[in-house]
Amino acid sequence: MAPWAAVVVWLLAESAWCASHLKFPSGFKFGAATSAYQVEGAWNTSGKTPSTWDTLTHNRPQLITDGSSGDVACDSYHQWKDDIQIASELGLDFYRFSISWPRLMPTSFPDEINEDGRRYYDNLINGLLDKGIEPIITMYHWDLPQRLQDHGGWSNPLIVEWFEEYARVLYKLFGDRVKNWVTINEPFTICTIGYAIGAFSSGVHDPEVGTYLCIKNVVMAHAKAWRLYDKEYRKQFKGRVGISHQLFYLHPTSEEDEEIASLAHEHYVRAYDFYGFNYYTSRKIRRRRDGESLGQLSPMRNIKELDAILEVDRGWDRAACFWFYVYPEGIRKLLSWVKNQYGDVEIVITENGYSTKPESGSNDYDRIKYYRDHLEQVLLAIHEDKVNITGYTAWSLIDNFEWNDGYTTKFGLYEVNFDDPNRQRTPRASAKYYKNVIQTNNIEIPKKFSTITDEL
Numbered sequence: 001m002a003p004w005a006a007v008v009v010w011l012l013a014e015s016a017w018c019a020s021h022l023k024f025p026s027g028f029k030f031g032a033a034t035s036a037y038q039v040e041g042a043w044n045t046s047g048k049t050p051s052t053w054d055t056l057t058h059n060r061p062q063l064i065t066d067g068s069s070g071d072v073a074c075d076s077y078h079q080w081k082d083d084i085q086i087a088s089e090l091g092l093d094f095y096r097f098s099i100s101w102p103r104l105m106p107t108s109f110p111d112e113i114n115e116d117g118r119r120y121y122d123n124l125i126n127g128l129l130d131k132g133i134e135p136i137i138t139m140y141h142w143d144l145p146q147r148l149q150d151h152g153g154w155s156n157p158l159i160v161e162w163f164e165e166y167a168r169v170l171y172k173l174f175g176d177r178v179k180n181w182v183t184i185n186e187p188f189t190i191c192t193i194g195y196a197i198g199a200f201s202s203g204v205h206d207p208e209v210g211t212y213l214c215i216k217n218v219v220m221a222h223a224k225a226w227r228l229y230d231k232e233y234r235k236q237f238k239g240r241v242g243i244s245h246q247l248f249y250l251h252p253t254s255e256e257d258e259e260i261a262s263l264a265h266e267h268y269v270r271a272y273d274f275y276g277f278n279y280y281t282s283r284k285i286r287r288r289r290d291g292e293s294l295g296q297l298s299p300m301r302n303i304k305e306l307d308a309i310l311e312v313d314r315g316w317d318r319a320a321c322f323w324f325y326v327y328p329e330g331i332r333k334l335l336s337w338v339k340n341q342y343g344d345v346e347i348v349i350t351e352n353g354y355s356t357k358p359e360s361g362s363n364d365y366d367r368i369k370y371y372r373d374h375l376e377q378v379l380l381a382i383h384e385d386k387v388n389i390t391g392y393t394a395w396s397l398i399d400n401f402e403w404n405d406g407y408t409t410k411f412g413l414y415e416v417n418f419d420d421p422n423r424q425r426t427p428r429a430s431a432k433y434y435k436n437v438i439q440t441n442n443i444e445i446p447k448k449f450s451t452i453t454d455e456l
């Protein structure tokens with residue numbers, strides 16, 4: 001080994017040693033998340049009307065890898081007590097879940113509240129609170145009422161008012177007990193991936209116009225819902241309203257690409273009471289070279305407005321989903337970027353997690369490693385970069401319907417047996433690891449979990 005290499009190894013070992021002794025600050029909260037369409041099932045019972053995902057999975061099953069749907073999913077609509085039980089078993093401070101708009105408001109409008117739907121969410125909220133777990137509600141996690149989609153969905157400017165009225169219903173019904181709200185999950189995914197691919201919930205393929213109409217209305221809808229809370233409910237309920245952004249870290253390919261990387265990050269973001277931060281993966285970014293074609297427009301491969309190409313580093317491992325390359329340093333770099341760009345906003349990591357193939361079962365050592373390596377970077381962001389991060393959310397509490405992947409990729413801390421009518425939930429090794437992190441405030445992987453590598 002060359003002497004300089006020894007120094008590098010020593011430095012790496014030293015910094016790893018430091019990070020592993022860092023602690024999350026007091027008051028830091030740990031949670032896990034799911035979303036309505038991915039877990040609830042009961043798609044056509046108890047007064048619920050169809051969402052865009054019901055329509056997409058039923059009418060165009062070829063767009064889902066295994067042709068499946070969320071018709072039953074984890075049956076959380078009936079098995080909600082199990083979900084609360086496992087959230088409690090893990091020692092979570094909070095559980096982030098979403099409301100199905102067409103379950104609560106079957107006409108899409110406030111003229112009719114579905115009492116069964118309301119009871120379901122009341123039970124879930126109250127059950128969590130009984131166990132000392134804070135409910136965090138996402139108002140919109142992609143299952144738009146089909147009726148609204150028929151009237152243009154996110155490309156119709158009227159949706160801004162429709163969403164405001166929906167938000168008002170949620171504040172009125174649940175605001176006494178729910179203090180942290182996420183209005184909309186991942187505008188980038190809804191609008192850019194949504195309209196660029198056409199295989200997503202809108203079912204519309206129009207990257208040129210659809211994406212921009214959608215982005216404008218999503219941002220306006222969020223702003224309306226925030227303003228409504230601020231004006232009419234904040235004084236009484238003393239809660240907070242944020243939004244969750246999906247951020248890819250875009251690593252500049254060379255020094256010349258630093259500016260374009262920063263512009264590309266700006267593409268995704270804005271903050272309100274707190275900044276909800278979803279992170280999974282990274283790409284390298286560079287300017288298109290003279291004579292090179294941008295290729296077919298794709299949010300994972302290029303950014304037309306910036307004339308930029310996105311690429312994968314050969315050194316990055318890949319998780320089970322086709323888009324998912326692992327680069328733990330990306331989360332820290334992005335967290336620092338948000339702080340530098342937007343000032344010292346409070347950041348809640350509202351999603352972070354890893355996907356495996358169904359065959360890997362419950363000995364998910366690679367998921368443990370993903371969590372450990374990302375939590376380490378979060379600790380470094382808190383202690384070295386002084387980013388104000390107050391919470392971390394594992395995606396996901398349980399295996400569920402993974403959108404276009406159907407049930408072929410798994411994100412759960414708990415494995416769900418989809419052949420069992422009761423959809424039994426069983427903890428994976430990663431559930432035990434995460435529980436240990438929460439209990440001990442130590443991210444290192446206990447020996448008993450490391451031995452799992454031998455079994456893999």
Ligand SMILES: *[C@@H]1O[C@H](CO)[C@@H](O)[C@H](O)[C@H]1NC(C)=O
Nearest residue numbers: 042043044045046070071072
């Ligand atoms: C609900 O959908 C299931 C298929 O998932 C179907 O078998 C059942 O008949 C439907 N129920 C109603 C009330 O339409």
Ligand SMILES: *[C@@H]1O[C@H](CO)[C@@H](O)[C@H](O)[C@H]1NC(C)=O
Nearest residue numbers: 344345346347387388389390
């Ligand atoms: C982080 O933000 C919260 C909410 O604004 C604030 O109460 C807290 O003091 C901040 N913490 C640090 C370390 O700046």
